[in-house]
Amino acid sequence: MGYLKELVLTECDSLKQNVPCDFVGIALQNRNDPDITWPYAMGNRNEKYKYITVRYGKGIAGKVISSARPMEITDFTKNILGKITDYPIMLAEKLVAAYSVPLVWNGLPRGALLIGYRHARQFDEQEKQKLREVARKLESFLPSHFTEE
Amino acid sequence: MELEAGNQACSYIIQSQEEEIKRVALELHESINQNLYTMQTGLNFIEAGIENQEMKSYAKEMAGLMERTIREVRLLSVELYPNTLSTLGLVSAMKSYSKLFTNTFGILIDVHSSGEEKLLSDQKSMAAFRVCQEALINIAKYADTDHAKIEFTWGEISVRIDIKDAGKGFDANEVMESGRANGIAAMRERLRLVGGQCDLSSELDKGTTVSINLPIQ
Numbered sequence: 001m002g003y004l005k006e007l008v009l010t011e012c013d014s015l016k017q018n019v020p021c022d023f024v025g026i027a028l029q030n031r032n033d034p035d036i037t038w039p040y041a042m043g044n045r046n047e048k049y050k051y052i053t054v055r056y057g058k059g060i061a062g063k064v065i066s067s068a069r070p071m072e073i074t075d076f077t078k079n080i081l082g083k084i085t086d087y088p089i090m091l092a093e094k095l096v097a098a099y100s101v102p103l104v105w106n107g108l109p110r111g112a113l114l115i116g117y118r119h120a121r122q123f124d125e126q127e128k129q130k131l132r133e134v135a136r137k138l139e140s141f142l143p144s145h146f147t148e149e
Numbered sequence: 150m151e152l153e154a155g156n157q158a159c160s161y162i163i164q165s166q167e168e169e170i171k172r173v174a175l176e177l178h179e180s181i182n183q184n185l186y187t188m189q190t191g192l193n194f195i196e197a198g199i200e201n202q203e204m205k206s207y208a209k210e211m212a213g214l215m216e217r218t219i220r221e222v223r224l225l226s227v228e229l230y231p232n233t234l235s236t237l238g239l240v241s242a243m244k245s246y247s248k249l250f251t252n253t254f255g256i257l258i259d260v261h262s263s264g265e266e267k268l269l270s271d272q273k274s275m276a277a278f279r280v281c282q283e284a285l286i287n288i289a290k291y292a293d294t295d296h297a298k299i300e301f302t303w304g305e306i307s308v309r310i311d312i313k314d315a316g317k318g319f320d321a322n323e324v325m326e327s328g329r330a331n332g333i334a335a336m337r338e339r340l341r342l343v344g345g346q347c348d349l350s351s352e353l354d355k356g357t358t359v360s361i362n363l364p365i366q
Binding site for chain 1: 217220221224251252253254255256257286289290293295
């Protein structure tokens with residue numbers, strides 16, 4: 001698992017520098033239940049992400065996984081669905097803008113890749129495409145994550 | 150006289166809301182979830198009897214969805230009304246809520262209690278619980294810290310509860326004067342209606358403490 005973590009974090013670091021953005025996080029469903037955690041992060045301000053568990057369908061990651069669609073926030077806390085406390089990773093990392101895409105394993109969305117900024121901004125098609133490409137690359141690591149002890 | 154009538158009306162509205170929330174929470178937990186559980190058991194039974202692999206896998210998927218729904222409903226019920234409040238008391242209910250809070254926001258909470266815990270009326274324990282809940286939510290929203298403490302100090306006639314964080318703090322006077330302190334005002338009002346008191350102190354870059362004093366009788 002240590003080697004896998006190193007590989008994934010290297011990808012996250014490269015994404016963070018290439019985009020460039022303030023935060024990169026990967027949320028994944030647990031192996032045996034639908035709850036979602038954030039096992040990998042880059043550019044984090046604190047360790048809160050390690051303790052956050054979101055339910056399927058809740059928070060950005062939960063919504064991206066349950067809908068199998070990307071999600072975009074351009075100016076948190078304006079124009080969001082629900083309460084600001086429904087977005088714990090945005091609060092924990094003081095993110096103002098974020099874009100997240102699903103990570104698919106075995107034909108099902110089992111995770112989410114998120115890039116975040118600590119200032120308001122719009123996301124252009126080029127950035128979105130870049131994130132989709134990195135997501136496809138990261139999906140190749142998912143079998144190891146979900147099967148290795 | 151008019152003020153007293155206003156206070157009574159306010160107290161009545163809060164109490165009615167809490168009773169309704171409690172009713173919905175219990176209904177979700179004891180009626181709806183029990184029915185869902187029966188349906189999940191039935192789906193598992195049907196799945197075991199199906200030989201067609203495609204149908205079997207579909208029935209399994211449905212049973213899985215039902216299991217998820219049962220968990221969702223149970224958590225929603227606990228979020229609405231913490232059952233432990235009336236069964237195990239305020240400290241246990243806060244410990245239980247703190248775990249949920251840490252899982253949600255990633256902020257670690259230390260709950261400490263000194264002195265012998267006394268039995269509070271439903272109204273008082275609910276008011277104290279809601280104020281603690283509001284204080285913790287404010288920490289998640291504004292304090293920018295990954296750690297907080299809740300300290301209960303039980304006396305013979307009253308209990309003191311301090312919710313402390315070492316986050317970024319704020320200028321309390323400025324916030325109160327600017328009218329952006331509706332949450333704090335609501336916490337004070339809620340406690341005042343049950344004979345308690347709520348004080349707030351905060352210092353920039355040093356953190357915030359919300360102190361509650363509540364008579365036991």
